[in-house]
Amino acid sequence: MAVVVAGGGITGLAAAWELARAGIAVELYEASDRLGGKIHTEHVDGFLVEDGPDSFISYRPAAATLARELGLGGEIIGTTDPRTVHVRTGGRFVPLPxxxxxxxxxxxxxxxxxxxxxxxxxxxxxxxxxxxxxxxxxxxxxxxxxxxxxxxxxxxxxxxxxxxxxxxxxxxxxxxxxxxxxxxxxxxxxxxxxxxxxxxxxxxxxxxxAGSPAPKGSPFLSLRGGMGSLIDAIAGRLADDPNVRIRLGVGVEEVRRGTGGLSVRLADGGAVRADAILLAGPARASAAALAHLVPAAAAALGGVPHGSTAVVSLAYRADRLASRPGHGFLVARDEPLAFGACTWSSSKWAGRAPDGWVLARAFLGERSPGLLGRPDDEVVAAVHADLARVAGIAGAPAFSRVARWAEAMPRYTIGHLGRVAALDEAMRALPGVVIAGAAIRGVGVPDCVEQGRAAARRIAAVLGGSATVAA
Ligand SMILES: Cc1cc2nc3c(=O)[nH]c(=O)nc-3n(C[C@H](O)[C@H](O)[C@H](O)COP(=O)(O)OP(=O)(O)OC[C@H]3O[C@@H](n4cnc5c(N)ncnc54)[C@H](O)[C@@H]3O)c2cc1C
The missing domain is CATH 1.10.3110.10 (protoporphyrinogen ix oxidase, domain 3)
Structure with missing residues (x-):
């Protein structure tokens, strides 16, 4: 028997890492065919494209700490200097003061x-x-x-x-x-x-x-090889651990409790007994898994609304831009652009594009819900048209990518803490099952790492192994 972890995003992986370090056997089930969830880095023609997050904030140290534990300390990078961010408002760019x-x-x-x-x-x-x-x-x-x-x-x-x-x-x-x-x-x-x-x-x-070691430098950190290198490193270390088994392409569908204890029903029809269970998938997957056993928990999770987004990455030859871009720009609410923000990845970070090239990434979302449902070529054309107009770009992008995240952005709407309290209360009925992830106690990568590790420590405590777990 082992601890079953459902979900191989950063929350589930951080939990598996913490459990493995405590010498606790882990079986991790990931519904898709790859680990990392929203963390996904692609290397295309010399460009480093982040489909999901491109950074983690420095003042919540959990992600940097995990990276260091995995031997990636030397790979942590900050944004380039100077940090120039603009706000697009009233048809012009104004520097963020x-x-x-x-x-x-x-x-x-x-x-x-x-x-x-x-x-x-x-x-x-x-x-x-x-x-x-x-x-x-x-x-x-x-x-x-x-x-x-x-x-x-x-x-x-x-x-x-x-x-x-x-x-x-x-x-x-x-x-x-x-x-x-x-x-x-x-x-x-x-x-x-x-x-x-x-x-x-x-x-x-x-x-x-007073010379106190005040945090200096960029508040945003990343990894030289992209955020995906965090996933590669943790997956590699877990794969080397004989106590850890990872199965891709098999989701956890239902949590069950019987006379033999806890078990999960898998999407392939199989069933696995578990000493304890961590549900670290998206809220709707965790809700579905608990719908029969703890309906109040399922209802609380189901009450967290989710939005859709798409990250549109576009590459241009640098000489096609009218001016040298800064790190990026935010778009004011009343500004008629298809996207809500644009990062000039190749200016914000070193090593994101070959010399002489510019890599932009724009975020689509609630301001253009109709566009999200359109095919990739239409999405790219609309984003490029707006970007070319405001940034003075001549010619078409040399390459483009659209990473879609449907119903994937948890929104902490009014009353969120009440829903989390209701979830905690409902889960008291099932002490061997813990729920963590971006929909609950923080959406940032460091929050998810922290949640995963905290969940693992709770499970270790329930199993009586807390003494072996690092604080
Ligand atoms: C476009 C975008 C940009 C972002 N930018 C940043 C950023 O710059 N900095 C930052 O800190 N954060 C950022 N975030 C937020 C952050 O990336 C996420 O909140 C975080 O990665 C979520 O991790 P998670 O493990 O909780 O969930 P996920 O990454 O969603 O992982 C959940 C996993 O569970 C799997 N799964 C689904 N159903 C099941 C099932 N039934 N059984 C088993 N597995 C299942 C999924 O396939 C997935 O792999 C961004 C998010 C997005 C979408």
Whole structure:
């Protein structure tokens, strides 16, 4: 018998890694024919194309820690200098002002100088300094919360592109308490969000002046060989472990509990007994697996809405661009472009394109749902047309790729934490079964690594093996 892990994305793989290190036997079932889930790097004609994530944030160290454990410490790279990001608004590119934290300025001077907001819009933001705390104690949308204090321009040009973009959703749908609890805490402590953010900036500056090891460099990290090298490394190490068995192309369909204990029914009709089970697939797969045994858990998981997205990668000869691109640009809510953001991968990272070439990746989503359903050539034509117009590109892309992620982006909408609490409560009835993954406690790669490892530690504790598991 072993721990059965359902799902070979980064959550399931990190869990398998943690269990294996504790000497616990693992059987991992992955429904598709490859490991990695949304992490997928392709190498095409000298280009390194990321179909899913291209980075992990440095201030949540779980992904970098895992990479180092796997011997990839020397492969971790930061973004190139200088970090230049623009916002496309009002038909022009405006540089993101220096010192923007989550969504608010940590330094006043660049914010006062920025052309991102008109003088009147900036004046309207002063309201935040005077306004009392929000009367709402229950969860609200990030959009409502920010708009009330700082006005609609900040929501359209910073809130939506910076926060909504991560979830492929509007900030008017997303939960303040689940996505940015720090904004609620900032209001509680300082009342004014601007004052709170500026205080944070001053604290950072003081720490830097005092020579404290303040995090330097890029907040975004990746791997020289792309995000897929994390998957290759972990898969390789797991394959070498005689205690670990990985099966591709076989999904877990149902969790069962009988007199003999726990078991799973597999998509190929087989059944496997398990000491414990980790469901680390997408929410709908975990919900389906629990529908009979723990319907309340299935309902909570089913209550997490998912959006669709596509990553469109386009390669151009550098001399076809009117100007040298920075790292990329975010698109303000009211700007009529097919995509919500564009990364110039070849400028943001070293080694993503051969010399003399530019690699762009644009994100489609909720702003163009009709386009997502169109064939690849139409999607490419629409994205290229918009990109060529705004970035001054002559000629067609030399190559293009469309990576589609249908119903794959969990959205932490208002009430998300309530759904997670209901899930936890329901799962108390089934202590040997744990659920983790992007739909629950964080969508970022580091969050998923952390969830996978934490789930593994819980399972080890249930099995009585917690003493052997590293904290
Ligand atoms: C386009 C895009 C860009 C992103 N960019 C970033 C970024 O730059 N930085 C960042 O930190 N995060 C980013 N993310 C988010 C991050 O990539 C994901 O949240 C994370 O990789 C999810 O990992 P996971 O293991 O929870 O789920 P998944 O990667 O979805 O893995 C789940 C796995 O379960 C398998 N499966 C499905 N059904 C079953 C079943 N019944 N039985 C067994 N297996 C099953 C699936 O095939 C899949 O392999 C991005 C996401 C997308 C889509």
């Amino acid at each position: 220096d010192g923007i934290g989550l969504v608010l300025p940590t330094r006043m001077a660049p914010f006062l100088m920025t052309g991102l907001f008109s003088p009147l819009e900036k004046l309207a933001m002063v309201r935040d300094l005077l306004l009392p705390r929000s009367p709402a104690h229950e969860d609200v949308s990030i959009g409502w919360f920010l708009r009330r204090r700082l006005g609609p321009a900040l929501v359209a040009r910073l809130g939506d592109p910076l926060i909504g973009g991560i979830y492929g959703a509007s900030v008017d749908e997303l939960s303040l308490d689940a996505v940015v609890p720090q904004l609620r805490a900032a209001e509680r402590e300082h009342r004014s969000l601007l004052l709170a953010s500026l205080a944070q900036g001053r604290a950072r500056a003081r720490a830097a002046a």
